[in-house]
Amino acid sequence: MSKKFREGANPMNEFFSRWKTMLMCAFLLIAITACDVRTASALPPSKVIAIPAFARKYGLPCSACHTAWPELNNFGQVFRDNGYQLMNDRDSPIWQNPSYFPISFRITPNWHRETANNQVFDGPGGAGTGIGSVTQSGFDLSGMDLWSAGTIYKNISFVLLPSSDPTAVWHFEAAFIRFDNLWRSPWLNVRFGRFEMDNLISEKRFLFLSNNGGIYQIYHFTPPGDSNNFGYGDNQIGVELAGHSANSYTRYSVAVLSSNEGGVDFTTDVVPGAPPANRTYDVNLAFSQAFNAPGPPGESGFGQERIGAFAYIGQRPTSFQTLNGSPLVGIDNKPFYRLGFAADLSYKNLELLPLFMYGHDNPYLGTGLASNVPLPPGAQAPTFYGGFLEAHYYFNPQNVALARFEQINVGQQAFNNIGNGSGSNGNITAFTFGYRWYPIMFSRGGVALDGEYSRVRTIGEVPLSGDGDGTVANPFNAVWSSSIFFGIDFDF
């Protein structure tokens, strides 16, 4: 743990202390809690309920498995943990019921506005002489998911998820087969293929869609100059042993994954042109435990609370074996790790999702240098720490208000003599507000209206969302990047 964190000082700015950050989080919670539960019945009601692809098979409303789709509730988690089975005789393999078509489509036509300041662009004085804000807005499309999942045989399940970006460049976002309930035990399940790691707070199932708000910054963060391409929220490829209690209150996962960021064809990505992968393996460990929080005597409890911890230990290459200068295989691997804990807490209609993560990279990864050369003076292992607090308030299954505050600090820079000595290089502060309304949810699909505002402050780096032109005019000034997003999120 870095000295700065222990002492409570935020290296980003003297003015912005840790206590102010905490006060801000508290204000957020109070604001959302204050949206009285009676508001629910004043919001637009409907007698119709959505049925996603699985619900077509089982005849259940989508809200049975999702707090608000695509986020899972505990019933949905148990269903997923059981290998997409309810453990009744409706679990028959897909080919036994011709009326069931196990495919869902999801896409989000939208309007959004993106802006980032402190950017470099071509000015009157020539190329790269302009400095200021870059803003763009207009109607757009999201990527598209073509999701197929189900059971191939009793206790053998699968997921196949071809996904495209908005320009229809396709890749396999997820593709795995899972052998469930081995030896009739829910504690033994083996998954093989490309999948999302067992994250207590899933980035693949969360409710934000905007450029800046649509990612957990901490899941993808690396200190400035770091060559590590790891993203905790990204799908990885490998094999997983996982298990759970009957009601999934206790869950564990141990995954052995290729050290290639989920890449395919021995590369480090799922689309052509990526650098070659190396020959090592990473390990991800996750554990969580849920319990019921009792309420006052005679009243209902607060709901289900889940806490969990995770650790990812991996390696990344620092150089390549080459042929005529072209990289063949990643070599000279150096280690890194991520540790953290998270929770999914309920207080009646309010859901809180806190997460803390600590990251540590080898100095060679941190400096982006090949490990077959000596480290330059002053080079050291970069570290970072931070997390987020996300809040959902469910007025009812069809209306949910969202908010998130995120803070990441670089604990130790890769070079202790960086630039002007600023220790805040790379720090990120972000917040997002949103609202999702599911007005029409027909039996064969669902529609959600999604509105978001997100603002991200980065120092020394372009925002992770990709806004801006990739060059920061002054790396010691903050880049403010914001998104406004209105979309119609629908699945069929």
Add this chain to the structure above:
Amino acid sequence: MTLKKFAVTFALGSAVLLSAGATRSTAQSHVNSPDPLLGTPSVATETSNINGITGHAEEGKHLYRRFCIGCHGPDGNGQGMNAQWIDPQPRDFTEATFKCRSTPTGTLPTDDDLYNAITRGFVTTNMPSWRPLNPQQRANLVAFIKTWSPRWAKEKPGAVLNIPPETPITIESILHGRELFQKLECWKCHGPAGNADGPSAATLTDSKGNPIKPFNFTTGDRFMCGDTNRDLYRIFMTGLDGSPMPSFADVIQPNDAWDLVHFLRTLQVALPNQELTLWQSYKAAHGKDLKPIGPDSAGGAQ
């Protein structure tokens, strides 16, 4: 943008959320919003009591809307939008007729009966096990389900069936159970071998006139209302109200009922059990002496 402005923006955003909630709450008192789940006046007061947990209908209402409305419908009559694709049809709560009870036929079930049904689910229907909901949530649902019918305000649940200790599992008990299976004409629906192909099977309907299938013992599926011998005993002593399965409480004595339980277990050929093992060894030695079950077996016994 300074951090001061950042904080102000964040605070303003929170305030907008707050004021939106407050505004809508104020508006609520002036707008008679068509709540999809108004239920009955008893929603505010109805409770359930399960093992010391008090369920509240008002909170169960929100859970019903999230988990149950798709099948059981916004009016609790089993006509949710998914009902058209579901076989057998979802339960109509407005009739307050329930299959799985520990109470005599025609009476209301206990809170525990409803709680157990929600917890267990029905393996041969679309109703899953709701064990992933916590006990308080299930108790809340029980309380809300009781608001759909005025019967709950007028009647009390029936007396809980007293189940005597199980008699020893012997070949005599199984053989006597086999006689009863023939004599009580269970085979007419469940079939001579228990595989749901009796002569009446194709004609069965539930109390709403929907076709219904008898239980197939040979698959090894769990019984509709549990999986133990006591559950099986309870099923045919209370009957499955709303289905053609009657109560045999007035027809057979408790010891006879246990004999029938022991025989029915021998029909579960896909589910290893003590009765089946005993029966298979007996049949290997005396199979040729057994009279077949069915219309040609006048005496029905051996």
